[in-house]
Amino acid sequence: MAILVINRGAEWTQELYQTVFDRTLPDPAKPPAGLIAHFAAPGEAGGWQVIDVWESEDALRRFMEETVLPAAQEFGAPPFDSKVVEVYNSLIP
Structure with a gap:
């Protein structure tokens, strides 16, 4: 079952997001x-x-633990809150 993940960081900025994004996904054509x-x-x-x-919570967890959290820690990023729910329906035209 696919999941929807909402991450919110009250102290995050666009610049910090972009820095972490660039480190975790150096080639957006090759997503995790x-x-x-x-x-x-x-x-x-x-x-x-x-x-x-995400296709599954396992795929999310693996990417977060192996890639995102180490990069965020490297840059001294503040914590963020996450909410995970199962996708009921989707439409991608």
Whole structure:
């Protein structure tokens, strides 16, 4: 079952997001295994938010533990909150 992941970082900025993104996905034409879609934008109350759709929670967990969290720690990034829910329906025209 596909999952929707909402990451919000109140202290994250576009610049910090881009730095971590560039480190974790040096070639966006070669996304990590299991990633279906990725979106990033400013948060409504400030900060930064990232919304992903993944094929499974295992694929997400593997990418986060092996790639994202080490890169975020390397750059001294503040923590972010994550919410994971199962996708009920999707439409990708």
